[in-house]
Amino acid sequence: MKLCDRVFGSPVGAKMLMALTGLMLTGFVLAHLSGNLLLYAGQEKFNAYAHGLQSLGLLLWLARGGLLTAFVLHLYLAIKLTIENKAARPVPYAHEATIQASLASRHMVHTGLLMFAFIVYHLAHFTFRVTSPEIEALTPGDAYAVVVLGFSNPVVSGFYILAMAALATHLRHGVSSAFQSFGLYHGNLNVVTDKLGPIVAGIVFVGFSSIPVSVLLGCIK
């Protein structure tokens, strides 16, 4: 009970949990990306991969459960901490200034909210396939076709790239920051951790955005 209190109730515990769930979600994002990149290997291989995932059965549900828990916790803590933070400064400065904090770090809430909106759409689009009659009409199991059809629409692709930019911005601060929250901020280590955020952000943005771009350019058909 005491431990639970310390993790959820204290400012330090909460930020560690925030970091932990954030890193779990980052792990998912990276795994997701590596799966997506199979699109470049062709329709067959990609659908086989998608099918393979589906046939994991219990394991898949466990993973989904874990992911959902991490997601809900991350969201819950974000809301809770933001409310507390706003309450901690009831009167704002008339002249606001920032000395050095990065844009990414100052807009975690905004990029996070954008991500949330995107996830809702993304699930409706690819998992539940309810966004348009054309998608609903596709052969069940042909994930490849869903992707190609979806990204052929420049508006969908545009929104997707924008969301990836938000995700990358979020990770740029979030990943490096997680190490600080765990207390892993130290002379030599920082050389790595400080760069990890931007690196992960770069990979995620370029990796994910390359797919709609490729579809629109006709490299993936």
Added chain:
Amino acid sequence: MDVTLHVWRQKNAKAKGAMEVIEGKDISEHSSFLEMLDTVNETLLSKGQEPIAFDHDCREGICGACSLVINGEPHGPEYGTTTCQLHMRSFKNGQHIFIEPWRAKAFPVIRDLVVDREAFDRIQQAGGFVSVNVGSPQDANCLPIAKQDADKAFDAAVCIGCGACVAACKNASPMLFVAAKVSQLALLPQGQPERESRVLAMVDQMKKEGFGNCSNQYECEAACPKEISVEHIARMNREYLRASFLEEAPKAGHGGD
């Protein structure tokens, strides 16, 4: 030089405050920022207006009394400098200067630019000490401490408790202040017996005071007039994690035989 000041004026804790425009005329660029305010106050007084209240004492950058958010930056634009050591040569003739108090729920305004920082004292009282009685401790040199540890502890110990970290933080979090003390004592052998209870109690008190949470933006480090590193916050986080697992709830005392 002449400057135009935009100053927060508030009669007392209950009154409503507002920004007020006050002209500062014929200010020497060699005067300190607080001396500029002294000069402005003399002018206000001669016009029958009440002088601007602001906290200050040593005026040499060590007591931590002076505060002021100047153009959005605690202690003004110079790095590693307290307001009392800031000089008017850092400003331009004719510049508009916004002067506001530290803004945090845990630092209520007392008057104008003066805020109540007793929350900091209460955090220290929660555990920022080594429980040692005055009497006959062992000879000081019986406790050798590696120079690098002593130096690192010192880097944290230089905190002047001014509250700039809170003022700078977008979330009004005092993590750097709390971490400085936790880190100093965690690094020294004298701090070991109370290592776990200290960090838990101080963090707990920090929350009770109504401060915000740290989101690792490091504005505190940039604003700190003593240039204390956020590395100490990381150390506090480690200490907290460690203590969360190690520390048991205190047992009730017994009276002995």
Added chain:
Amino acid sequence: MILDSKVPSGDLADKWEDHKFHMKLINPANRRKHDIIVIGSGLAGASAAATLGGLGYNVSCFCFQDSPRRAHSIAAQGGINAAKNYQGDGDSVHRLFYDTIKGGDFRAREANVHRLAEVSRNIIDQCVAQGVPFARDYGGLLDNRSFGGAQVSRTFYARGQTGQQLLLGAYSALNREISRGTVKMYSRKEMLEIVLVDGKARGVIIRDLVTGEITTHSGDAVIMATGGYGNVFYLSTNAKGCNVTASWRAHKKGAGFANPCYTQIHPTCIPVSGDYQSKLTLMSESLRNDGRVWVPSKKGDTRSAFEIPEAERDYYLERKYPSYGNLAPRDIASRSAKEACDAGLGVGPGGLGVYLDFADAIKRVGEDGIKKKYGNLFHMYQKITAENPYKAPMRIYPAVHYTMGGLWVDYNLMSNIPGLFVLGEANFSDHGANRLGASALMQGLADGYFVVPFTLANYIASEKLNKVKTTDAPFTEAANAVKERTQKFLSIKGGRSVDSFHKELGQVMWDKCGMARDKAGLEAAIVKIPKLREEFWQNVKVLGENENLNQSLERAGRVADFLEFGELMCQDALHREESCGGHFRSEHQTEDGEAKRNDEQFCYVGVWEHKGDGKKAELNKEPLEFTDVKLATRSYK
């Protein structure tokens, strides 16, 4: 006025140990029944409050700052002396004792100084146990450096901010007691009156600086650790809030004021730059370990420091005092700087400055080596002057820094008012006519940690203390007097600011009662100050009200007291027809300009007794007897 020093009999070296054994104790279970009031939270106040709280007394501690951690002890830079002999260079308790007596120009009480030297060692042990991060060498042991007036390295330090670290140590001890409930801390509260019942100190009147509320507090004893009165000069190295009010209020209630004319002018401060200046900044004496003081040897030399060749520089301290060189004691170094500037050799604007040059040291240990030792001081100098001291020599000039005089106390640190104990800079006892560097921190902590806890217990155990209530007449009368006085300031509605009076007083004090004093000047000041005081009470302008934070009102009270005190200081300086330590009377000097003491007539503590407003204070004398040291002419040549 009865001035019984109560110095115990016996050998000097055994007095304190014997005395400790013979003093009465109070049973631990009974201590919590005794209320103790501590005014001030600097090194002396915080250490006393923490120690007494730790022993189990019920302590109330008051400070005017917003937190006890801000007391001006925090600004002490250089270090703290202790006779540890860790460097094996021949230090001992007796040597520290002798250096301090000699440094004070043989005007301090022998027994007190010896006790100070004895407990100096415990202080270091205590502070290290609290986690104070003193400087250490690579073996992990404590490091030392040298300070003025000593030929051994006995100064413990924490970079250039030793006072801060020691005060934070005492503050942490205080915090522990606050959390245990034995000390109740009152910040932003100013003591404005002391309450005497049956001639004993039994309480104080406190004004809440935020709400203006006047409250009364009673106790079995009152400890005042309220610092020095250097701000009587307006410009000094003291914090803006430092004041004489607590001491002066006690003085007016009967406490003797001892040696008020003994003030220390510190040789190494940043020179005044203009009339807007609100305070002067000290550059630690430790800089004289590596810096060399010089002026051009020719008058009117306007070349920059670089252009003046070695042969045309006068390293006057090294020339005049070859054995101590740049580490001559403060009074001597200050006076030499003044002499050089008076002779037209000064450098910088107005010719009020001398060089403190690190070129040789930088050549020897490199810029990094200097940075490691004095980085924060160099940084501070650069911030204030916008000049880079690594490239060009610093310009320094003496400034008022410390006051050796203070309320008279006996060996037990109790004033002539029973139950009123006075600690630290506020008392007069240990530094004679000049304080050596790194001795103020030592005295503050010695008084608070190691002396008063014993002597206070002895007082309480020996006296029959009747119960008092804060509704008793002496309390209500004192509270009413404070209220009236506060209202008076607000009702004058004159035309001049409090600061303008303070500045004018400061100028008079500096001109007539500063580094050098003479009869004519002091007499002029004694005429001038009452006039200024009269004008103050008719023409001061304090706006606002009592019920809100009102900084002009706070200052008005303090300046009103300085205006009375300044006169007493000049009187004391006028009566002391000799030169000793920080008190230099131009009429009394040797042919080569050194201070000329007059032991036959002035080997005493001059203690002033208040005789009523508008009446001349009366001088009482406590003769100084030296059994273990021989009175000698102080020489640092």
